[in-house]
Amino acid sequence: MKKIWHLLTILGIVLVSLGTLSGCSSVAKKDVLKADQESNRITWGVKADTRLFGLENIRTGKLEGFEIDLAKAMTKEILGPKGKATFVPVTSSTRVPLLKNGNIDAIMATMTITPEREKQVDFTKSYFDAVQSLLVKKGSPVKNIQDLNKAGEVILGVSGSNSVKNVAKYAPKAKVLQLSDYAQAMTALKSKQGNALTTDNGILYGMASENPGYEVVGGNFTKEPYGIAVNKNQEPFRNKLNWALERLEKNGTYNRLLLKWFGNVKGFNYQEMKR
Amino acid sequence: MQNFINAYSWINIRFLLQGLWVTIEISVASIICSFIIGTFLGIIRYAKIKYLSAIVGFIIDLIRNLPLLLIIFFTYFGLPNIGIKPEIIPAAIMALTVFESSMVAEIVRSGINSIDYGQTEGALANGLTKWQALRLIVLPQAIKNMLPALVSQFISLVKDTSLATIIVLPELMYHAQIIYGQNTNYIIPMFVALAVLYFIVCYSLSLLARYLDRHLA
Amino acid sequence: MLDIITTQWHPLLNGLWNTILCSLIALVGSLVIGTFFALLEISKYRIVRLIGSIYVEVFRNIPLLVIAMGFFLIVPMYIAKISGFAAGTIGLTLYTSAFIAETVRAGINSVEGGQLEGALANGLTHAQAMRYIILPQAFRVVIPPLGNQFINLVKNSSVLAFVAGFDLMYEGNLIANDTLQTMPTYFIVGILYLIITLPLSYYMRYLEKKLA
Known part of the structure; x- marks a missing residue:
């Protein structure tokens, strides 16, 4: 009997400590924009299995797609021509935990802006409808x-x-x-x-x-509407992303990328999507 | 048939082999880490040190009784909460090491228990310290006894790496999925390739174990 | 964390039930198939032994995920419509049966050889000797390792999550994706798994000590 109590006490201690460990969400407190400008690198969570958006090329092992190109262009807008975009493949299940943990700075992975998600992350304005x-x-x-x-x-x-x-x-x-x-x-x-x-x-x-x-x-x-997701309390970074997106829309880069990826897709009206 | 010929183009095979390489890298790293940590934990559990052994033993039991998938999630999504932010490959190695160490610890503990305590007593009577008795007399015999269980555990480890596709680890299974996801005619050829490749790796591991077993005796 | 339990208890319980169901079906199935192949492996005839070992080695050396996904994706194309639950359970059964075959074979080998000869000398046929003398003793020896296989089976049933098998892990993934409360969800899922596996594991250790 004594042994069982012993065991239960340990069980309690371990469970409580695990619970606190898993319970506390660690939204990174640091300023992502500042950190990225210092390291000259933005880490994007992208798809690797989605044709036209983000797909791993079997021949080269590189990721290709509309979102990949857009992310590269936005990185250059924000950090200047020498800025580097790093890509981490994510799935619909892994993208938010990875963002919250700070493994990635932003999600551009066919993620629809919804009210439920806005409780957990912040979205930029839509980049693809x-x-x-x-x-x-x-x-x-x-x-x-x-x-x-x-x-x-x-x-x-x-x-x-x-x-x-x-x-x-x-x-x-x-x-x-x-x-x-x-x-x-x-x-x-x-x-x-x-x-x-x-x-x-x-x-x-x-x-x-x-x-x-x-x-x-x-x-x-x-x-x-697809939005780029960033952590809560990262207003400077989100504003910068919105700003970069607007610039790309104005200078024609957005339409060029749209044409590159969706221009030849049968049944897809890319004219409607132009900005 | 045509599907098979197309599916096994050099580009696809190379892509699969790249995945296989990651699988092997991760397996080897995790086998080494979990063997060391697992043996250590097993000895702690066996040694019946007050409180420490009980707590270590209980944590081992918790981990042993959870699905590996959950351990993978806890490691990859949970560790950053305490300030460790691993990349995907170290994260996979950590998750496998945590899980397999607890399995190895259990094997080591029962392996040591299987050695007659009389031997330790004899060694102590001959003036060896308890630690020396364990290291020089008990462990060498125990390791021989546990070799079969250890090897099948390590074979499981190689197979278990496939579960890490869920966190997008670029190993063999994931690469096969990428290939047949882009051309669904390749499903069957890819599963045949997966079966053959995993079989080759795991079966050679068990052959190696049989060889070791014969030559250590 | 409490809000997950209060709002999601229904899918969680449903998932728990499917995990238990899948594990029980796979346990019975793999015991039968495993014992059958164990008997093949100790047959007098070389060709039969060979069939037994090929089966065991194949299923022991291929990941469960590959087997289950293979059933889920390939069987419906050529043979019959099969649900994710069925595909996963069949995969789990075949995979586990290979391990059970090895365990049972080791158990049979541990029963002293003289007993078989004695039984044969007393006029029993080979099959009768197996059925009445050897297997009952062998099963007593293998109960603790079989128990451990069952625990592994419960844990491995989480592979159903990959084939939409509506098990505990699948439901857990959906809840985590839905609520975006990843760690609390998996924490609860972990506790539910432990409720099944931990008592079993302690009971097996107790049995092992008792039988030793």
């Missing part, structure tokens, strides 16, 4: 989100993405399977684990361009 769509096999009877609002329909999404939350609103009867990243979700769609894959149109067009048997349908049932 995506809308949510569906990817289905060509010839599928599914034409829009309402078609999926039936018991037995399975929708694939990526865990941590805003689009899976919208599904609960627009097609509450469907079952949603959340996978860890877009590569898994696309693979699962191909192996018939679900009838449709939902996320933002830009990402879906990227997938459709690589998988000819699949098409984007469903129109645009929600608005998904």
